[in-house]
Amino acid sequence: xxxxxxxxxxxxxxxxSLTGFLFICPSLAGMLVFVIAPFFASVGYxxxxxxxxxxxxxxxxxxxxxxxxxxTLAVKNTLTFMGIGVPLxxxxxxxxxxxxxxxxxxxxxxxxxxxxxxxxxxxxxxxxALLGEQGIISRLRMNMGLSAINLLxxxxxMLVVILMFLWKNLGYLAVIFTSAISTIPKxxxxxxxxxxxSQVRMTFSVILPSIAPMAFFAAIIAIMNSFKIFRExxxxxxxxxxxxxxxxxxxxxxxxxxLNYQRLATAALLLMGALFLLILAFLQCQRKLTKWSGGDIx
Amino acid sequence: MDEKGNIYILYxxxxxxxxxxxxxxxxxxxxxxxxxIDLRDKTYGESSSAKEFYCRDGLIYLVTGRNNLQVETLExxxxxxxxxxxxxxxxxxxxxxxxxxxxxxxxxxxxxxxxLQMDPTNQFEILFRQHVLDSWESKISYSRxxxxxxxxxxxxxxxxxxxxxxxxxxxxxxxxxxxTLGVSAHNGLPMREDFLADGGNLLLAAKKLYEVAEGxxxxxxxxxxxxxxxxxxxxxxxxxxETTLTITASYRQDFLENAVRMYxxxxxxxxxxxxxxxxxxxDFLPHTEEAGQKMLTKIMANDVGDIVSVAGMGFNxxxxxxxxxxxxxxxxxxxxxxxxxxNKNVLNAITLDDKLRALPAGTAHNALRFTNTLxxxxxxxxxxxxxxxxxxxxxxxxxxxxxxxxxxxxxxLVSSLFEANIYDMVDFEAKTVNLHEPWFMExxxxxxxxxxxxxxxxxxxxxxxxxxxxxxFECLTMQxxxxxxxxxxxxxxxxxxxxxxxxxxxxxxxxxxxFQMYAISSNSKKQDAAWDLLEFLVSFEPQMLIELNAVPVxxxxxxxxxxxxxxxxxxxxxxxxxxxxNDIEYLYDTSSYRIQAAPILCKYVLGTAELEEVxxxxxxxxxxxxxx
Numbered sequence: 001x002x003x004x005x006x007x008x009x010x011x012x013x014x015x016x017s018l019t020g021f022l023f024i025c026p027s028l029a030g031m032l033v034f035v036i037a038p039f040f041a042s043v044g045y046x047x048x049x050x051x052x053x054x055x056x057x058x059x060x061x062x063x064x065x066x067x068x069x070x071x072t073l074a075v076k077n078t079l080t081f082m083g084i085g086v087p088l089x090x091x092x093x094x095x096x097x098x099x100x101x102x103x104x105x106x107x108x109x110x111x112x113x114x115x116x117x118x119x120x121x122x123x124x125x126x127x128x129a130l131l132g133e134q135g136i137i138s139r140l141r142m143n144m145g146l147s148a149i150n151l152l153x154x155x156x157x158m159l160v161v162i163l164m165f166l167w168k169n170l171g172y173l174a175v176i177f178t179s180a181i182s183t184i185p186k187x188x189x190x191x192x193x194x195x196x197x198s199q200v201r202m203t204f205s206v207i208l209p210s211i212a213p214m215a216f217f218a219a220i221i222a223i224m225n226s227f228k229i230f231r232e233x234x235x236x237x238x239x240x241x242x243x244x245x246x247x248x249x250x251x252x253x254x255x256x257x258x259l260n261y262q263r264l265a266t267a268a269l270l271l272m273g274a275l276f277l278l279i280l281a282f283l284q285c286q287r288k289l290t291k292w293s294g295g296d297i298x
Numbered sequence: 299m300d301e302k303g304n305i306y307i308l309y310x311x312x313x314x315x316x317x318x319x320x321x322x323x324x325x326x327x328x329x330x331x332x333x334x335i336d337l338r339d340k341t342y343g344e345s346s347s348a349k350e351f352y353c354r355d356g357l358i359y360l361v362t363g364r365n366n367l368q369v370e371t372l373e374x375x376x377x378x379x380x381x382x383x384x385x386x387x388x389x390x391x392x393x394x395x396x397x398x399x400x401x402x403x404x405x406x407x408x409x410x411x412x413x414l415q416m417d418p419t420n421q422f423e424i425l426f427r428q429h430v431l432d433s434w435e436s437k438i439s440y441s442r443x444x445x446x447x448x449x450x451x452x453x454x455x456x457x458x459x460x461x462x463x464x465x466x467x468x469x470x471x472x473x474x475x476x477x478t479l480g481v482s483a484h485n486g487l488p489m490r491e492d493f494l495a496d497g498g499n500l501l502l503a504a505k506k507l508y509e510v511a512e513g514x515x516x517x518x519x520x521x522x523x524x525x526x527x528x529x530x531x532x533x534x535x536x537x538x539x540e541t542t543l544t545i546t547a548s549y550r551q552d553f554l555e556n557a558v559r560m561y562x563x564x565x566x567x568x569x570x571x572x573x574x575x576x577x578x579x580x581d582f583l584p585h586t587e588e589a590g591q592k593m594l595t596k597i598m599a600n601d602v603g604d605i606v607s608v609a610g611m612g613f614n615x616x617x618x619x620x621x622x623x624x625x626x627x628x629x630x631x632x633x634x635x636x637x638x639x640x641n642k643n644v645l646n647a648i649t650l651d652d653k654l655r656a657l658p659a660g661t662a663h664n665a666l667r668f669t670n671t672l673x674x675x676x677x678x679x680x681x682x683x684x685x686x687x688x689x690x691x692x693x694x695x696x697x698x699x700x701x702x703x704x705x706x707x708x709x710x711l712v713s714s715l716f717e718a719n720i721y722d723m724v725d726f727e728a729k730t731v732n733l734h735e736p737w738f739m740e741x742x743x744x745x746x747x748x749x750x751x752x753x754x755x756x757x758x759x760x761x762x763x764x765x766x767x768x769x770x771f772e773c774l775t776m777q778x779x780x781x782x783x784x785x786x787x788x789x790x791x792x793x794x795x796x797x798x799x800x801x802x803x804x805x806x807x808x809x810x811x812x813f814q815m816y817a818i819s820s821n822s823k824k825q826d827a828a829w830d831l832l833e834f835l836v837s838f839e840p841q842m843l844i845e846l847n848a849v850p851v852x853x854x855x856x857x858x859x860x861x862x863x864x865x866x867x868x869x870x871x872x873x874x875x876x877x878x879x880n881d882i883e884y885l886y887d888t889s890s891y892r893i894q895a896a897p898i899l900c901k902y903v904l905g906t907a908e909l910e911e912v913x914x915x916x917x918x919x920x921x922x923x924x925x926x
Binding site: 240260 | 923
């Protein structure tokens, strides 16, 4: 009798699993056709050369890529931008969220999200009107008897791009941090205040460990968004930007126009591998931190 | 002939580029003789050819070579027309009451044809509108006997019954009246001249050009004939399609479409399908980048037709022709029956890594043309370098070095200077670049000095500056050569010299632009059929099409067109023309370098940046292009 009930329950579970599987089938099929299959096709491409009849060339594309000075330049610039832009945006938005955690700041919080909804062309036009050689800052300088300055030139290009990234992503990350902070039980904070009145100590001892999972998530989002800055650079500078902001996407985009799909696929594969390792390292850090703090986020 | 029976005879003097008019009355007496009239297109002044010409009530109705409709008095005063939209006019007809009908197409309207009727206040009313007629070479004619308006297109003739009120509702669209055009009568060479509905007859005038071998020599003969169109009984027979070829192109090209129609006249078994992104060149031009991306994506995805148009703006065709996306045509071209008459300089210029993967229908070449106002002692010849010619400019501030040029040509001059020297500054094998060569810097400094001195160029003003030109920097296209040369000849009393652009300082590299270049997809399953069509495009007949604005790659066609349009041979000019075209060494495979470097170098010439700054910037961008 008990055995028969178990079988019935198992059958029901199987049927339920099958129903669930059938529900996800359409999206799974889409993923297979439009994401997974092209991904493996790209992986295949990176080991071949030729357009109409690709020939297997082993790791030659990878070796060519590592020996290519423009690729090296693009990697260096992309890493520089990410190395400065991502931590800067992360910590500034975290700091702002901590400042705003006591409530209020509603208007400020929402206004920080504005850059996300402003069309890119308008954003770029605004920055050009502000920083260009005929822009507001340059004109102010000229009115003061100083020479004109092109803040969009090579000298300041990386700084401008980092500031643009900060301006665009600050609000989004701040919202993530603020909502994460708002989920911390008030008892934790009140209990800590009984021991210490130091806001700094509370931040490092209570708030940061409590929001660690969301902080990791925000960091990953910031890294992903850092690749999207290409659109703004492209609109401002075209396919040949100044030397210090020539990014990996420029390299890949320009190779697309040369029909060098193999090189493009190889560069994309390496980029994806690097991102995968980075995110894996983040998740490992998160797991260790969570274990250390006694939580269980998995 | 006008409504009173007066006969108007118009002569064009090809050598000196103007028209004269003789008028006879109805009794055959000459009333006006040799009246010189200016039929130049008033909007696009450079064209002096007339497509159609009528006289009514003392007015001249002219469809210009650029498809403008101009109405003028015999004294040359222009009558303003109320044309609301920008239209291309193709053909005119008058009814017995003197009412004007015009066949037009809307610019950028994707091949929308209309028949318009002009009212006494010169306003146009649309009588009929149809999207995409089967030919751009259509003509209309009115028959008083049948009181019908006939529209002759490539495949048939449509008739329209005109009501007295002329309203659109009363028109009858005669799509069920198929007529044979007798295509075989002119042997696949439909150089139609005119169409006339006369009484019950529909007459088509055409000319035919063919080779004649006599006494061991081959020469060309031109025959004109009139063909009476016959009404077919029942529907036209269905064609038996054996092969379907697909052609992919960024926009509709008149030359290609007409050439394909000529090909199909002899090969009815071949069907051609079009994979076109934009209907007209005007539609395409604002979207060159999108069209380029679309084309590249299609090439990558093997989603292109059997034949692909690979020249044009939007992408760098050198990169594409370096890949195996397109078939290597080297052996096919060398084995072609037309190989002997093709311009080998052009073929060599587009050969990359010993492979020729595309066939250009024609090319355009930058050149210098100058009149006798230039002092012969200056010794400007085909071997002059950029530094030498710029020195002449510096030493002779009274001479405009590059004459009157259109706005924006300053960059084109910098571009030409850069290109002439590119192979001595850029190492394409080692992928290095050095623009800091002393002679290049000297040339740039001289260019800037001449620009500042004010005698580099002057803005083009047709009426004011026309006779003040010493040099003229131009891109040689077939029509441009013919029209500019004839007009220049008139202005300079017959002394015009055509020279190649100045050469590089260390070498004599010359470049040419490819027009209408076609390639066969490596993945095409009908490569032989595609080659047959491609080979036809460079044969004599299609190369004679006026829509091929470029200089034909078929030398026989080039010479014939010069001979044809000038009517009498101008041996000296032909020799100069040959010299310029024998100078070609490279196709503009360096276009991306030129496009990238010229605007940067131009900043120095225009005085908005320092030399060192622009050289470094240009070097960086060229380095990127070389290594990416």
